Amino acid sequence: MSNICYITPPHILREVIKRGNDRQREWALNTLMLSERFRGSRQSISITMVSEVIEEKKRYVYDAKGGYILPGVLVREEGGKDSNDKTVNEAYDGAGATYDLFKNVYERNSIDDRGMSIISTVHYGKEYNNAFWDGRQMVYGDGDGEIFNRFTKSIDVIAHELTHGITQYEAALVYWDQPGALNEHMSDVFGSIVKQYVMNQKVDEADWLIGEGLFTSKVNGIALRSMKKPGSAYDDPILGKDPQPSHMKDYVDTNDDNGGVHINSGIPNHAFYLTAMELGGYSWEKAGLIWYIALRDLLRRRSNFKRAAQVTCKVAERIFGKNSKEYNAVYNGWKEVGIEI
Amino acid sequence: MKITLEISGGFAGFHRSISIDTESLGYDEKERLLELVKSANLFNARSAKPKRGADYIIYKIKVEEEGKSNTIEVTDISMSKALRELVDFLKKR
Numbered sequence: 001m002s003n004i005c006y007i008t009p010p011h012i013l014r015e016v017i018k019r020g021n022d023r024q025r026e027w028a029l030n031t032l033m034l035s036e037r038f039r040g041s042r043q044s045i046s047i048t049m050v051s052e053v054i055e056e057k058k059r060y061v062y063d064a065k066g067g068y069i070l071p072g073v074l075v076r077e078e079g080g081k082d083s084n085d086k087t088v089n090e091a092y093d094g095a096g097a098t099y100d101l102f103k104n105v106y107e108r109n110s111i112d113d114r115g116m117s118i119i120s121t122v123h124y125g126k127e128y129n130n131a132f133w134d135g136r137q138m139v140y141g142d143g144d145g146e147i148f149n150r151f152t153k154s155i156d157v158i159a160h161e162l163t164h165g166i167t168q169y170e171a172a173l174v175y176w177d178q179p180g181a182l183n184e185h186m187s188d189v190f191g192s193i194v195k196q197y198v199m200n201q202k203v204d205e206a207d208w209l210i211g212e213g214l215f216t217s218k219v220n221g222i223a224l225r226s227m228k229k230p231g232s233a234y235d236d237p238i239l240g241k242d243p244q245p246s247h248m249k250d251y252v253d254t255n256d257d258n259g260g261v262h263i264n265s266g267i268p269n270h271a272f273y274l275t276a277m278e279l280g281g282y283s284w285e286k287a288g289l290i291w292y293i294a295l296r297d298l299l300r301r302r303s304n305f306k307r308a309a310q311v312t313c314k315v316a317e318r319i320f321g322k323n324s325k326e327y328n329a330v331y332n333g334w335k336e337v338g339i340e341i
Numbered sequence: 342m343k344i345t346l347e348i349s350g351g352f353a354g355f356h357r358s359i360s361i362d363t364e365s366l367g368y369d370e371k372e373r374l375l376e377l378v379k380s381a382n383l384f385n386a387r388s389a390k391p392k393r394g395a396d397y398i399i400y401k402i403k404v405e406e407e408g409k410s411n412t413i414e415v416t417d418i419s420m421s422k423a424l425r426e427l428v429d430f431l432k433k434r
């Protein structure tokens with residue numbers, strides 16, 4: 001690689017930075033920096049040049065065509081026209097709405113805050129009942145039509161998956177026990193916020209549901225999770241009852257699901273809901289901002305619920321003051337779910 | 342031979358458990374299952390859980406026969422084609 005470094009002219013590297021994929025861009029950027037440094041003129045690549053070219057959305061939607069190979073075939077990219085396949089458009093639009101929330105409200109430039117491409121694959125697997133983040137991209141199944149509809153149907157699911165990417169680049173919460181449940185919690189928080197942002201809903205107008213519309217009409221349930229009333233989203237003869245607790249006294253100790261990451265997230269989810277309701281208005285303006293700063297700057301790989309309560313209070317105090325209503329709302333939210341700092 | 346598949350995780354966090362004793366199967370199904378176990382090399386297969394990512398479904402597979410046993414955890418992105426065929430067979434039970 002080092003030979004190539006010095007024979008690739010800088011103007012070509014700059015083109016690669018503008019138009020390449022993430023891997024190519026990173027290579028070109030490193031190469032350019034290396035060679036500029038080599039020539040003793042590293043200031044010639046200014047930060048503005050680099051940030052200027054990547055301050056925009058770069059979405060790519062692929063189709064796995066029922067297989068399990070990622071990413072699949074490219075079917076829509078940034079600026080391209082609508083697909084005839086609504087699943088493709090949902091993945092594209094949902095990723096765009098999520099990018100826009102983080103960009104417009106929190107001044108974050110994509111998943112890594114450096115303009116990373118947002119990659120989605122639809123039609124993954126056969127009758128596949130899931131959506132996930134694989135560490136690099138989002139993946140959506142079509143559902144089996146019995147229990148689940150397609151997973152792109154709910155915009156909060158899309159925002160949930162993209163937020164997993166952001167968490168990976170920020171707090172990097174390990175996916176196990178309480179840090180894992182916090183990882184899930186952050187995805188639900190911004191999943192719900194993106195939906196509210198798109199619908200321009202205030203906190204008392206929002207449904208606070210995660211995955212509303214995913215269940216077919218055969219299932220007795222409204223969604224996968226409820227932040228307003230954890231444990232109430234479904235109660236079905238086949239699926240059983242929504243197992244989410246809303247208070248620490250009902251914390252579920254289990255080895256399944258990476259230590260119950262999708263179960264115990266109900267506790268911090270409800271704390272966020274209570275905080276947002278106490279503050280009123282739009283959830284993304286205050287509660288969302290506090291949670292975002294905590295995720296970006298203060299939470300760490302192994303942070304637990306108590307630590308999350310401490311750092312969100314700390315952020316509220318720094319931004320709004322010690323005895324502000326914002327600080328009190330955050331403090332009260334956690335206290336009501338059994339977490340006192 | 343006894344095989345247990347536990348499915349957990351995923352966006353929904355659902356849990357499902359399926360257990361099969363090959364002795365309870367008809368001849369064709371038993372032969373098919375033994376063939377799948379063999380081609381997946383189930384007694385020697387290893388766990389492969391991703392270091393990154395979230396909401397992936399976890400497939401925990403345990404096989405037992407005459408005092409020998411092996412338990413592995415795999416996901417959609419980390420399992421071999423042969424293991425997927427085995428999982429698909431078990432899921433239909």
